Amino acid sequence: MFSIGYCCLLALCGCTLAYIEIPEAYLTAIRQDRADEQAAGEYNYDEQGDDWTGTCQSGENQSPIDLIYEDSKIVAIPRLRFNYYDQALQTPLVITNNGHTANMVIPQTRGGQRPSINGSLLPGNFEVQSVHFHWGSRETKGSEHAINFQRYDVEMHIVHKNTIYDTMGEATMHPDGLAVLGVMFRAVDRxxxxxxxxxxxxNQLPRIVQYGSNATITGRLTVGQLLGNIVTGEFFTYNGSLTTPDCAEAVTWTVFPDVLDYPRRQIAKLWNLRDSRQKPLIDNYRSIQDTNNRDVYYRTIQ
Ligand SMILES: [Zn+2]
Known part of the structure; x- marks a missing residue:
């Protein structure tokens, strides 16, 4: 175990505030996640990513895209299997404002397992790495994917890495490297x-308003709880990319058309976050990309 004040968890500095025991392995994963984020270089959402360079501009298998039921291949797809999604995660969990989103690196379960997904059209077994969100503002919707031309208030991404690769950096260099689940939230008043x-x-978001700040989450939390009660038997799946630089074309996407209703007063906490320029961190979604005749598959429960 490693004692460190959460105020400077990522800065690796000495600190005398609020010491919390964080296992060394989890701390290492958080530091690596931060290093990966910084390796992407400076970027912002001022032009919804249209000014990003490299693969973001030249790639032909980019994300997000319009997901259109009528244009999808409706074929028999095995169900998506969730492993250890119902197991309590080791705590505390750390949530960070990294200037682009609220990001949570997922630790192993209390039993030492790593929750994972397989089945569907996934090319392997994929272990959960992190969870983050994309959102709009009081006036705009902020999902990245559109479903039948409709966008939603928030899109949650649960990022998984193929177990055949050791690191996220390595995984992003291969088309079968990553699997991301996309879950839409609809802001509701009740x-x-x-x-x-x-x-x-x-509930921790008010503690990470400032760029670079962290907060901890304790108590019982499972990855499965993040899915709420959405139907996971129906989904779109296609091959695409990360939606942030370097936009690596390494992602098997699974996006659920069932939408999670979530209170507007909770979603409003996202709109209060600030970026590294002290500006409101809002509308952190990338614009819709060309599908370029890619196959998009749709699984129905029937
Ligand atoms: Zn994302």
Whole structure:
């Protein structure tokens, strides 16, 4: 175990505030995630990514895209399998404002397992790495993908890495490197269900308003809780890219058309975050990319 004040968790400096025990392996993963983020270089959402360079500009298998039911190949696809998604994660969890999103590196479970997904058209077994969000503002919707030309208030991404690769950096260099689950949130004025796990995350957002700040989440949380009660038997799946620089074309996307209703007062906490320029961190979504005749598959429960 490693004691470090959460105020400077990422800066690796000495600190005398609020010491919290964070396992060394988890701390290493958080530092690596930060290093990967910094390797991407400076970027912002001023032009919704249209000014990003390299693969972001030249790639032909980019994300997000319009997901259109009528244009999809509706074929028999094995169900998506969730492994250890119902197991409590080791705590504390650390949530960070990295200037582009609220990001949470996912530790192993209390039993020492790493939650993973396989099945569907996934080319392997993919272990969960991190969770983050894309959002709009009080006036705009902020999902990245559009479903039947409709965008939603928030899109949550649960990022997984193929177990055949050792690091995220290595995985991004291969087309079968990553698998990301996309979940749409709709802001509602009345809470329809409890969303206990999501509330644990969103309740910490007021503590990470400033760029580079961190907060911890304790208590029982599973990755499965983040999915709320959405139907996971129906989904779009296609080959695409990271939606942030360097836009590596390494992602098997799974996007669920079932939408999670979530209170507007919780989603509003995202709109209050600030970026590294002290500007409101809003509209952190990339514009829709050309599908370029890629196959988009749709799984139905029937
Ligand atoms: Zn994302």
């Amino acid at each position: 809470q329809t269900s409890q969303h206990y796990g999501l509330n644990k995350i969103f």
